[in-house]
Structure formats: C-alpha cells, structure tokens
Amino acid sequence: xxxxxxxxxxxxxxxxxxxxxxxxxxxxxxxxxxxxxxxxxxxxxxxxxxxxxxxxxxxxxxxxxxxxxxxxxxxxxxxxxxxxxxxxxxxxxxxxxxxxxxxxxxxxxxxxxxxxxxxxxxxxxxxxxxxxxxxxxxxxxxxxxxxxxxxxxxxxxxxxxxxxxxxxxxxxxxxxxxxxxxxxxxxxxxxxxxxxxxxxxxxxxxxxxxxxxxxxxxxxxxxxxxxxxxxxxxxxxxxxxxxxxxxxxxxxxxxxxxxxxxxxxxxxxxxxxxxxxxxxxxxxxxxxxxxxxxxxxxxxxxxxxxxxxxxxxxxxxxxxxxxxxxxxxxxxxxxxxxxxxxxxxxxxxxxxxxxxxxxxxxxxxxxxxxxxxxxxxxxxxxxxxxxxxxxxxxxxxxxxxxxxxxxxxxxxxxxxxxxxxxxxxxxxxxxxxxxxxxxxxxxxxxxxxxxxxxxxxxxx
Numbered sequence: 001x002x003x004x005x006x007x008x009x010x011x012x013x014x015x016x017x018x019x020x021x022x023x024x025x026x027x028x029x030x031x032x033x034x035x036x037x038x039x040x041x042x043x044x045x046x047x048x049x050x051x052x053x054x055x056x057x058x059x060x061x062x063x064x065x066x067x068x069x070x071x072x073x074x075x076x077x078x079x080x081x082x083x084x085x086x087x088x089x090x091x092x093x094x095x096x097x098x099x100x101x102x103x104x105x106x107x108x109x110x111x112x113x114x115x116x117x118x119x120x121x122x123x124x125x126x127x128x129x130x131x132x133x134x135x136x137x138x139x140x141x142x143x144x145x146x147x148x149x150x151x152x153x154x155x156x157x158x159x160x161x162x163x164x165x166x167x168x169x170x171x172x173x174x175x176x177x178x179x180x181x182x183x184x185x186x187x188x189x190x191x192x193x194x195x196x197x198x199x200x201x202x203x204x205x206x207x208x209x210x211x212x213x214x215x216x217x218x219x220x221x222x223x224x225x226x227x228x229x230x231x232x233x234x235x236x237x238x239x240x241x242x243x244x245x246x247x248x249x250x251x252x253x254x255x256x257x258x259x260x261x262x263x264x265x266x267x268x269x270x271x272x273x274x275x276x277x278x279x280x281x282x283x284x285x286x287x288x289x290x291x292x293x294x295x296x297x298x299x300x301x302x303x304x305x306x307x308x309x310x311x312x313x314x315x316x317x318x319x320x321x322x323x324x325x326x327x328x329x330x331x332x333x334x335x336x337x338x339x340x341x342x343x344x345x346x347x348x349x350x351x352x353x354x355x356x357x358x359x360x361x362x363x364x365x366x367x368x369x370x371x372x373x374x375x376x377x378x379x380x381x382x383x384x385x386x387x388x389x390x391x392x393x394x395x396x397x398x399x400x401x402x403x404x405x406x407x408x409x410x411x412x413x414x415x416x417x418x419x420x421x422x423x424x425x426x427x428x429x430x431x432x433x434x435x436x437x438x439x440x441x442x443x444x445x446x447x448x449x450x451x452x453x454x455x456x457x458x459x460x
Contacts, residue, residue, distance in 0.1 A: 312389025
C-alpha cells in the first residue's frame with residue numbers, strides 16, 4: 001500500500017507514483033483512521049463504468065476542490081492528493097485553509113479512471129519499459145524512453161477537463177461540473193505534471209500571495225520555474241511562472257485549439273466567485289526553462305522547431321499507414337484513436353501556431369524588444385516539438401508489439417530505432433534531469449496549500 005505520510009520520510013527505493021488502485025486504498029485507510037473528519041463517496045462513473053471517487057476531509061463551510069488524475073500521462077496528482085488529505089485530516093492547522101473547522105477539502109482521487117487503466121496497462125510486458133504498474137519508472141535513473149513507451153494521453157474529446165471545449169459531453173465532466181455546482185468551491189486545484197521543463201501555475205484570476213511561496217518551494221527543491229510555456233503563450237504573466245487566463249470571452253488563448261476555453265471545467269468556479277489553479281510540476285527538469293537570455297536568431301529557431309514536429313509526425317504517420325490494415329480499429333482502441341487524431345492535422349496545427357511568433361521574432365530589433373523570445377520560451381517550444389512525434393511513436397510501438405501480423409516485427413524495429421534516437425536527442429538537447437517523485441509531490445502540495453491560503457484571505 002502506498003503511504004501518504006510526509007515525504008521527508010518517504011524511502012528512496014519507493015520513489016514512484018501510486019497506481020489509481022493504491023490511491024483509492026490509501027484513501028479508504030484515511031477514512032478508517034480519521035472517521036470523524038474523512039468521508040469517501042462516489043460522485044459519478046466513467047464511460048466504462050468505473051467509479052469516480054471523492055474524499056472529503058473536514059467540516060468547514062468553505063470548500064477547496066482538488067482534482068487528481070485529469071490526464072493519465074501526468075501521474076503525480078494521486079500522491080499529492082494523499083499528502084494533502086493526510087495533512088488536513090491530522091488537523092495540523094498550519095494555515096486557516098487547513099483548519100478542518102473552517103475549510104472542507106474535497107479531493108477527486110482520479111478524474112479519468114479509464115485513461116489511468118490504459119496508461120497503467122502499458123507497463124506490463126513492454127520491451128524496454130519499467131515493470132511496475134505505474135506510468136513512470138521507479139528507478140534512480142529513469143529515461144524518457146521508458147516513460148513514453150508506457151504512457152497514454154487521450155484525444156481532446158476524451159479528456160474530462162478539456163472535452164467540453166470541443167463540445168463533447170463526458171460523464172466524467174458532468175460529475176465534476178455537478179460537484180462544482182454543489183460545493184461552489186472558492187478554489188479548485190487541478191493537479192498536473194509535465195514531462196520536461198519547469199514548474200508553473202495557471203490561474204483563472206490572479207492570487208498575488210501565491211507567487212512568493214511557489215517560487216520559494218521550487219528553489220528549495222531544486223525545481224526550475226517555467227518562464228514561458230506553450231500552454232499559456234499569450235496569457236498575462238504577473239509573476240515568474242504564474243500565468244492568468246484571459247477572460248473566457250476574450251481572444252487571447254492558448255497556443256492552439258482552445259477558442260472555447262470558457263466551457264471547460266477550469267472556468268466553472270468563476271460563476272460562484274471561485275478561482276482555479278492548474279499546478280504543473282516537471283517529471284524531468286530542464287534548467288533551460290529558467291534562462292531569460294534573448295535567444296539568438298529566434299525566428300530561424302522557431303521555423304526549425306516547426307519543421308521538427310512536422311517531420312517527426314510525417315515519419316510516424318508513414319509507419320502507421322503501413323500498419324493500418326492490421327491494427328485494431330479506432331472505434332475499439334484508444335491508442336489507435338490518438339494516433340489517427342494526431343495524424344489528422346495535429347502536427348500541422350502545432351507548427352502553424354508558432355508562425356506569428358516567428359514573424360514577431362524576425363521583426364525584433366534589440367535584445368530588450370519584448371517580441372524577441374527568450375531561451376526559456378524557445379526551450380518550451382522545443383519540448384513540444386519533440387514530444388508530439390515521440391508520444392505518437394510510443395503509442396504505435398505498443399500496438400505493433402501487441403499485433404501478431406507478420407509485418408509487425410519489421411515495422412516495430414523500424415519505428416523503435418527512430419523512437420530511441422528521438423528520446424536520446426531530447427534528453428541531450430534539453431539537458432534533462434529526473435526530479436524525485438517525493439520532490440514533485442512536495443512542491444505541488446505546498447503550492448496548493450499556498451494557493452488555498454491566498455484564496456481564502458481574499459474572501460475575508
């Protein structure tokens with residue numbers, strides 16, 4: 001059983017993410033240990049009928065809603081959820097926000113249990129992949145190759161937080177909307193992680209007192225801050241690695257594909273005066289994320305990165321085309337659906353979204369010109385450019401390995417050679433270093449607590 005005890009005491013050999021089942025088991029243990037303050041209930045069911053469970057801690061009239069597991073390839077949230085629940089259940093009262101008599105913490109243990117099941121299944125019997133039942137390797141020296149050979153991220157229409165943006169109604173999304181309407185949380189915290197880079201926070205409106213403890217926590221734990229991120233290229237940036245969503249009816253959006261972001265679960269608390277914080281922590285850190293020096297010839301670099309994602313996508317799609325006849329149909333296989341979605345314009349959309357930045361960079365005349373991207377911003381886009389084809393290749397390798405068609409082994413070898421080289425190139429180009437899981441969790445938990453305290457003060 002995964003222990004939710006304080007991570008200063010978490011043993012190095014257990015430096016891994018808990019599975020969805022382990023998170024649920026630990027939550028049940030918390031209810032047994034603290035029956036007066038903890039309750040566990042089902043708030044809905046997934047598309048496949050899996051229960052979506054919420055652990056509530058405390059009896060205060062104000063609510064903090066924590067959402068773990070929104071993306072199955074971002075596994076840190078379950079561990080963070082347990083640490084937060086443990087701290088509130090113990091009644092430490094280090095802050096007003098953790099006083100169970102003032103605030104109830106409502107923690108969705110895994111918003112996408114179906115996606116988690118697909119991701120966790122990828123670790124079993126995969127050549128070159130870790131053998132634990134978690135999406136990321138537990139070893140002291142994990143690699144991108146091991147991670148991307150096992151991980152899974154659904155298409156946008158199957159991501160519970162994102163699906164409403166593309167006008168898709170999922171039972172997981174409805175369950176979360178109903179909880180928000182019922183509880184009216186003054187703060188919703190969505191627990192995310194990124195594969196490579198630094199840590200950042202996205203807010204639906206600013207929490208000024210969050211920036212300092214967020215920055216201090218990252219510095220103490222040796223986690224870089226993400227100065228510039230693909231997720232919030234055009235957002236307001238009131239503090240280092242803190243980004244504020246434009247008004248839902250505004251025109252400044254994410255880099256691509258989020259014109260209707262006001263329909264997302266992130267924006268739902270706004271109608272009750274609440275704020276949402278999306279807390280991102282890196283699995284692998286890249287200190288390039290903090291480099292604020294002007295990037296030389298950024299316009300040329302941006303066009304090179306667009307070419308990188310397009311070429312990588314083309315090469316994966318070429319293997320996919322050779323395998324389509326014997327792969328499971330998209331309607332029956334989530335991995336195949338992602339591959340077809342990516343092949344059907346995603347690489348082009350990502351690359352095209354950078355063209356305005358390339359034009360701005362080309363027009364910049366001095367190092368202090370705000371149109372000139374920094375090294376941190378270019379490195380963030382470098383991560384995206386490499387991630388997309390690597391992610392697709394990892395999914396296709398899983399399908400090829402599972403196939404008994406006589407053409408599959410040769411295609412597998414062809415693609416695996418590319419995939420292995422791409423992962424090694426990414427590790428070198430981005431200068432990655434593994435962030436221990438207990439540091440990821442500690443930083444995310446501290447950031448959530450600081451956000452809750454800041455949001456609560458704004459209500460007084």
